[in-house]
Amino acid sequence: MEHKTSSYRTFGYFINEILKPSVEELFSDINKKYLPSSIVDLSHLYKLLPAYNVQFGVAGEYIVVADVNHYRSDMDCFVPLIEQFHKIYGFYPKYLVADAGYGSYNNYIYCEQKGMEKYMKFPMFKKESTDKKYRDDPFRTVNFKIDEDGISTIINSIA
Template sequence: MNAIVTPKTDHDATFMRMKKDYMGNDQLLPGYNIQLGVCDEYIAVFDVKQYASDMECFKPLIEKFNQIYEKYPEYPVADAGYGSFNNYLYCEEHGMKKYMKFTMYEKESKDKKYRDDPYRAVNFPIDADGDPICPNGKKFHYLYSRPVRGNKYGRTEEFYQCEDCSNCLQKEKCCKCKGNRKIRLNEELTKFHKEVLCNLNSIHGALLRMNRSIQSEGANGIIKWNRSYTRARRRGSKALNLEIAMICCGFNLHKFHLKKPAMKKAA
């Protein structure tokens, strides 16, 4: 469901940029980030968080799923808001397949010119010493590594600099810097992105993406627009957890009621 608006007197709420208000403008409003995990058209797990970013909500939701069902989902499919190094590594640790899009997924998949650009650092070939080689045949030498700020899994970025960019006929296409070009790489994250692209662009991945858009977005649409639930009635995260739990129970009961005739025919 993403963000849901709450009363301004709710001290547990976090100010978030809501997509649209009743005047058609984006606004900062107090709210919560509501997460729903949908399986076979039913809401299998939900969570109420005070994080504005979806990336921070992925791990708590999956841990809650594991606590309820005593297993991790094999195919956690999610949109680009959840694709991060931390979440990919978390999936790797718990035996889950990586089917969460990352920020540049659409451009990587559909924009061939961008994806195959020879001047992108991730497309540079690597020599026997492990150093990138630019399209002009110049080697990039390792400078230093720097930890990514705020990353809980110890992610680092490696910085490289070209040995000589002077008199390079391809420099205008390659970079706009005055001296030798510097690049930064994260080999592990690049490897994850390639794996995600391979997974999501396969036939199985396409079916999972289609299934997610129907089930997950469908559940959100039914609750928010068909049932007009766009504003919380209770204050405080504990009370809102109870409220969302009742809404999810009502959604699942109604879904089961609609499926009963089909179940009788199948029997």
């Protein structure tokens, strides 16, 4: 299958020329540091040691920003990706859509501070919105009763 569009060439260039060498270097460094060949030679297994997270920001059908970093969680990759976008384009996106993997209090605050309208679910959105037993569980701290002094308590009859 031939891909002649400029967006494919740009993306292919990014993956093959920019990203690949740095990822291979990263794995090589990990192997040298944590798995010295004097102990055991596991260089053929470097793909089993993920130590990077690749993020892409898309506008329409085009990749507008990409970032590679060492965080395991998408939640932690959010701010560096948006800062990379800002560095390239000089502004923050007005509308930001992201899945629940990015939803965290810190990311919500960050969006508010930068004037971005966010469309991110929080990590337990589906469970809390569809699982009535989980949502109404009296032992979840959000369901603790708060007395007139503002102290949250578990009802004695339940405990």
